Amino acid sequence: MSRTSIVAGNWKMNLDRGAAEALTKAVAAGRDQAGDVDVVLCPPSIYIGTVGTALSATSGGSPSGVGLGAQNMSEQASGAYTGEISAGMLVDMCCGYVILGHSERRTLMGETDELVAAKVKAALTAGLTPIVCVGEQLAEREADRTHEVVSTQVRGSLAGLSADELAKVVVAYEPVWAIGTGKVATPEQAQDVHALIRSLLTEMASPEVADGIRIQYGGSVKAGNAADLAAQPDIDGALVGGASLEAEGFLAIAAAFR
Ligand code: PGA
Numbered sequence: 635m636s637r638t639s640i641v642a643g644n645w646k647m648n649l650d651r652g653a654a655e656a657l658t659k660a661v662a663a664g665r666d667q668a669g670d671v672d673v674v675l676c677p678p679s680i681y682i683g684t685v686g687t688a689l690s691a692t693s694g695g696s697p698s699g700v701g702l703g704a705q706n707m708s709e710q711a712s713g714a715y716t717g718e719i720s721a722g723m724l725v726d727m728c729c730g731y732v733i734l735g736h737s738e739r740r741t742l743m744g745e746t747d748e749l750v751a752a753k754v755k756a757a758l759t760a761g762l763t764p765i766v767c768v769g770e771q772l773a774e775r776e777a778d779r780t781h782e783v784v785s786t787q788v789r790g791s792l793a794g795l796s797a798d799e800l801a802k803v804v805v806a807y808e809p810v811w812a813i814g815t816g817k818v819a820t821p822e823q824a825q826d827v828h829a830l831i832r833s834l835l836t837e838m839a840s841p842e843v844a845d846g847i848r849i850q851y852g853g854s855v856k857a858g859n860a861a862d863l864a865a866q867p868d869i870d871g872a873l874v875g876g877a878s879l880e881a882e883g884f885l886a887i888a889a890a891f892r
Contacts, residue, residue, distance in 0.1 A: 639864070639891035640804055640848050640871040642674035642765060643878025644705060644733060654681040658688040660881035662698040668888035671871070674701035674731050675878075679719055682727045691728035703731030703765065706739060709752035721760030732757050733873070735791050736767045737810045747790025754792060758799050765804045765850070765873065766791050768831070772811035780809075781830055788834045797839040805831055805849045806873040812853025814875060821862045821869075824851045828868035857883045860890035 649657065654677050665673055677685045682704060685691075689698045696702060708718035724732060734757065735750035750766065757764040768787035770780045784807070792800060807827050809819050819827075828849045835844035851863050852873030863869050871891050878884045 637846060637848050637870045638670060638672055640672040640674065640850060641668065641884075641888040641891055642676055642701075642703060642731065642733070642850070642871070642873050643884055644736070644852075644873055644875050645675070645677050645878060646705070646738070646875060647678055648879055649677070649681070651681055651684055654678075655684055655688050657879065657881055658685045658700075661884060662689055662700050664881060664885045665699050667885055669892040671888050671891045672701060673699070673885075673888050674703050676703040676705050676731065676733055679704055679706075682724070682729060686728045693725065693728055695730070696728070701731055702727075702729045703733060703763075704729050705733045705736065707732050707734070707753060707757065707762075709749060709756050711756065721756045721762055724762060725760050729762060731763045731765055731804075733765045733767065733806075735787075737769055737808060737813060740767075741810070747787055747793070750791040751793045754803065755794060755799075758795070758802060763802060763804060765806050767806045767808050767852070767873070769808040769810050769813075769853070775809065775811065780827060784827055784830060785834055788831055789838070792838065795838075797843050800835065800839040801843045801846060803847060804871075805835075805847060806852050807831060807849060808852035808873060810853075814854070816854050818854040818856075818859050818863075819851070821866050824863060825866040825868055828866065832868050855887055857886035857890070860887040864891045 689696045739745045770783040848870040850871040855872040
């Protein structure tokens with residue numbers, strides 16, 4: 635099956651409102667160079683409205699051809715959860731995607747596979763496409779535990795989903811040692827784990843469903859290394875942090891996945 639690649643910019647806690655708007659407009663203006671690749675922007679939550687307006691996004695999509703996503707959300711639907719944002723609110727603000735279980739949330743905010751799984755379920759119920767992040771720490775790779783750690787995260791973070799639900803998920807493999815460090819995994823290292831993830835999805839759903847699921851690579855992806863990653867059979871896009879804060883480089887990465 636030919637999968638439509640997906641390249642998402644994770645802006646993390648960067649930019650101000652004016653810079654977010656300017657970057658959005660620059661990405662929308664150059665979006666065509668990415669062809670039929672799905673291009674998604676994930677701004678800080680407080681700027682989702684600003685970015686959505688700049689994209690002219692509606693609940694039915696975005697005429698700019700650039701999707702809108704959040705970086706996190708609550709697993710709860712509504713209620714007394716001060717500071718939290720629900721999946722329904724993200725849909726209301728025209729988001730189509732949400733990053734869940736990013737390693738910064740796992741390590742800095744203590745998010746567990748169980749919590750991530752609850753968020754994934756809530757996102758799917760609301761009609762969002764979850765981008766579910768997994769990846770090993772440096773010490774785990776050095777101890778030759780990468781497959782074990784990633785397997786546990788994939789099974790745990792996607793627990794309780796039907797095959798139909800799994801078909802709607804995007805998985806992002808982000809080795810923690812490669813995030814923001816400039817140390818990108820080699821294409822072979824990345825492909826090895828992507829193939830593992832697809833085999834896990836085959837067991838959890840079916841070969842047909844696993845074949846259709848997009849698996850992104852993340853961790854120091856840049857315009858200069860994207861083509862080698864894109865050439866791997868099981869790498870279907872990228873989750874881009876630092877390099878997504880500048881339109882030209884981000885769009886060059888997206889274009890590499892055409
Ligand atoms: P990076 O971040 O591209 O800056 O390494 C990737 C991510 O954390 O999603």
